[in-house]
Amino acid sequence: MKVLAINGSPRGEKGNTQVLLKSFLNGCEEAGAETEIVYLKDKNIKHCSGCFTCWTKTPGRCIHKDDMEELLNKISEADIIVYATPLYYYTVTGLMKDFMDRMLPLNNKEIVKVDEGYSHPRRFKRKTSLKTVLISNSGFPGAYNFSGLLETFKVLTKGNLAGTILCSQGGVLNSVNTNDILRKMYSPFFEALKSAGKEVINDGYIKSETQEILDKNIIDPDVYVKAANEHAKY
Numbered sequence: 001m002k003v004l005a006i007n008g009s010p011r012g013e014k015g016n017t018q019v020l021l022k023s024f025l026n027g028c029e030e031a032g033a034e035t036e037i038v039y040l041k042d043k044n045i046k047h048c049s050g051c052f053t054c055w056t057k058t059p060g061r062c063i064h065k066d067d068m069e070e071l072l073n074k075i076s077e078a079d080i081i082v083y084a085t086p087l088y089y090y091t092v093t094g095l096m097k098d099f100m101d102r103m104l105p106l107n108n109k110e111i112v113k114v115d116e117g118y119s120h121p122r123r124f125k126r127k128t129s130l131k132t133v134l135i136s137n138s139g140f141p142g143a144y145n146f147s148g149l150l151e152t153f154k155v156l157t158k159g160n161l162a163g164t165i166l167c168s169q170g171g172v173l174n175s176v177n178t179n180d181i182l183r184k185m186y187s188p189f190f191e192a193l194k195s196a197g198k199e200v201i202n203d204g205y206i207k208s209e210t211q212e213i214l215d216k217n218i219i220d221p222d223v224y225v226k227a228a229n230e231h232a233k234y
Helices: 016-030 068-077 094-101 143-156 170-178 180-202 208-215 221-232
Strands: 002-007 034-039 080-086 112-114 117-119 131-137 161-167
Touching: 002 016, 002 068, 016 034, 016 080, 016 131, 016 161, 016 170, 016 180, 034 068, 131 143, 143 161, 161 180, 161 208, 170 180, 170 221, 180 208
Parallel strands: 002 034, 002 080, 080 131, 131 161
Antiparallel strands: 112 117
16 A cells, blocks of 8 residues: 655654654554655645646646656555645645645546535546545644644545544644653654554544544643743744
8 A cells, every 4th residue: 555645844854744744654654555755845846827728738737847747646656645734824835735736637627516516526547545644733722723724625535534633732743752751741642643544554544542642632732832932032
């Protein structure tokens, strides 16, 4: 099974998003999956021009000749795609949005009815449906900050998300490995992250008991906010 992870953080391997992503992928690998991370910050991906040439004159092919051509091939070969993005103004980063916009060539131009809505079907038939996992983190406490982002991916996947990992106290993630107190506090969370990776591969979803650990506040929100504001002074 192939897992393609798209890291949309401008900080790439050095960001808090990467900390979450790596633990999740470690679980996927332990379950026998083949994983790959694409760092969008290192890719040349132009803005979608909205010309619809990929639907009309050259079906399946974009007018822009950049790194997205290679990534579209990777998507078509993957069994699971992981969107990993920090929360920027309650949604994905600009890097991730360009990537998502440029996935248009994968769809046909015809509109078909799907359940209660309408959609553009995939151009290429797959043996199995592409599963989607969303991973995000925010410097703000409170799961409600992810409500817009989550709704976007529910619509994108037609309500068929294999898993969502939304960390609302993400500002400390890069400090966990260098701070003994944080390491101990976050140990159950990172074990759950790895378990989530295994479960998505083996079961196709994150189990409720694992999800409960992932969704739980590790630090009291008031304590987190006070520490964050103190740090912002320097």
